[in-house]
Amino acid sequence: xxxxxxxxxLSRTDLFRTGIISAVFILPVIFGQLGWFRxxxxxxxxxxLLTYGWQKGNTYIATGVLTAGAISLLLGGMxxxxxxxxxxxxxxxxxxxxxxxxxxxxxxxHASVALIVTWCASVFIIGIFxxxxxxxxxxxxxDGVIASSVEIYQQSAELSDETAYQLQKAIEQIxxxxxxxxxxxxxxxIAITVWINIIAGIWLLTKxxxxxxxxxxxxxPWRLPDQLxxxxxxxxxxLMLPAQFISRIGLNLLLVLGTLYFFQGLAVLSFLLGKxxxxxxxxxxxxxxxxxxxxxxxxxxIFGLLDVWIDFRKDRQETT
Numbered sequence: 001x002x003x004x005x006x007x008x009x010l011s012r013t014d015l016f017r018t019g020i021i022s023a024v025f026i027l028p029v030i031f032g033q034l035g036w037f038r039x040x041x042x043x044x045x046x047x048x049l050l051t052y053g054w055q056k057g058n059t060y061i062a063t064g065v066l067t068a069g070a071i072s073l074l075l076g077g078m079x080x081x082x083x084x085x086x087x088x089x090x091x092x093x094x095x096x097x098x099x100x101x102x103x104x105x106x107x108x109x110h111a112s113v114a115l116i117v118t119w120c121a122s123v124f125i126i127g128i129f130x131x132x133x134x135x136x137x138x139x140x141x142x143d144g145v146i147a148s149s150v151e152i153y154q155q156s157a158e159l160s161d162e163t164a165y166q167l168q169k170a171i172e173q174i175x176x177x178x179x180x181x182x183x184x185x186x187x188x189x190i191a192i193t194v195w196i197n198i199i200a201g202i203w204l205l206t207k208x209x210x211x212x213x214x215x216x217x218x219x220x221p222w223r224l225p226d227q228l229x230x231x232x233x234x235x236x237x238x239l240m241l242p243a244q245f246i247s248r249i250g251l252n253l254l255l256v257l258g259t260l261y262f263f264q265g266l267a268v269l270s271f272l273l274g275k276x277x278x279x280x281x282x283x284x285x286x287x288x289x290x291x292x293x294x295x296x297x298x299x300x301x302i303f304g305l306l307d308v309w310i311d312f313r314k315d316r317q318e319t320t
Contacts, residue, residue, distance in 0.1 A: 014060070020044050021064025022071070025084045029068075029077035038084050042111075042197045045091025047204055050098060050213045057095075061088075086122050089114040090194060094201065098214045104198060104222055111194045112187075119186075139179050146175055180248055184255035191259050220271030221313065224264050229308045232257045258301045265304030266290075268312045 021044055028035050044064075049057035065085070072081035093114045097107035123134045150171050154164060178185075199219055205211050235257065238250025269290065273283050290296035307313070 017048065017060045018064040018067065021048075021061055022068040025065065025068035025081060026071055028084060029072045029075060029080045035080075038087055039193050039196060040200070041084055041087040042089075042091030042094065042193075043200050043204070045088060046094045046098075046197060046201045049092065049095035050205070051208075051210055082122075086118045087115065087193065089118050090197060094194075094197060098216065101215050104216050105225065107216075108191075108194050108198060111197075112190050115190050115193065116187075119190075139182060142178060143175055146171065146178075181252060181255060184252035187252075187256045188259045191256065191263075195263055218270075218274075219267055220274055222264070222267045223307065223313075224260055224304075226308050228257070228260070229305065232261070232305070261304035262297055262301040263304070264307060265300030265302070268303055268307050269300065271313050 024037065024041050024044060028037050045057075045061050048060050051057070052060065065088070068084075069078075069081055072078050090111045093111040094107050097110060102110075126132075126134050150167070154167070159167065198216075202211075202214060202216055202219065205214050232254065235250040235253040238246050239254070241247055241250075266287075269286070273286065278286075290300055303312075
């Protein structure tokens with residue numbers, strides 16, 4: 001009887017773990033407004049591969065993904081399911097880098113490259129079978145959403161002629177700039193996805209007392225390679241060049257690197273709040289305040305960039 005109870009308990013535990021994998025895939029299929037939830041798809045894969053080993057972790061992942069795929073097929077949401085699958089390599093890449101005791105920068109770079117390759121391959125395959133250009137169609141769809149949103153707003157709100165003119169002018173500028181910076185928007189999305197999963201993965205392992213399975217330290221001491229500052233300086237200089245192609249590349253690089261230095265600025269803030277023993281509720285308030293305001297995000301990006309020259313974390317430990 002005891003043996004049977006143990007088997008049942010193990011089966012329920014395994015079912016719960018595979019259910020977590022299935023849930024992160026199925027929720028965006030069932031609820032379209034939860035499409036952002038896809039960003040967490042790599043997290044359970046990363047956690048299970050490190051916690052339960054490669055073989056058992058793969059079993060949980062494969063079972064959960066196949067179950068989610070079958071349910072998505074029944075619900076007619078196979079396209080959404082396949083989009084979610086493109087994020088899975090991030091979890092594997094991070095887990096592999098952690099097992100090999102690589103640095104966070106190494107893991108983040110390789111996970112980003114894995115996601116870029118996966119997305120490019122997906123776009124290529126979709127383009128072949130649909131005889132379309134998914135990149136151009138996405139830009140067209142975004143432009144259409146902006147135009148229709150402005151039209152609806154103008155119809156629902158009573159605007160003066162001057163206000164309507166200024167709004168129309170601003171929207172036209174946005175519609176012109178989005179195709180220019182769209183590569184940066186995609187790369188920034190990739191960087192944010194990888195960053196969130198690294199931070200959440202470290203937190204999850206620490207919360208369950210398994211931080212020994214991952215040699216990555218706390219977020220506070222982390223920093224980018226100092227040599228990267230020359231790339232952002234070159235990107236800024238390229239904006240002043242008359243060649244439009246080069247200035248566009250510089251603008252996109254500046255936006256992507258600005259996001260990376262925002263991450264570093266947030267790390268500096270985390271380090272200082274911990275050093276000053278700031279209570280956790282107030283820390284959360286500060287994080288939210290800095291991240292929801294554009295000025296706060298810009299300030300943290302500058303703060304992270306200045307950390308290259310000004311040593312805000314004198315007693316930090318090198319982690320890169």
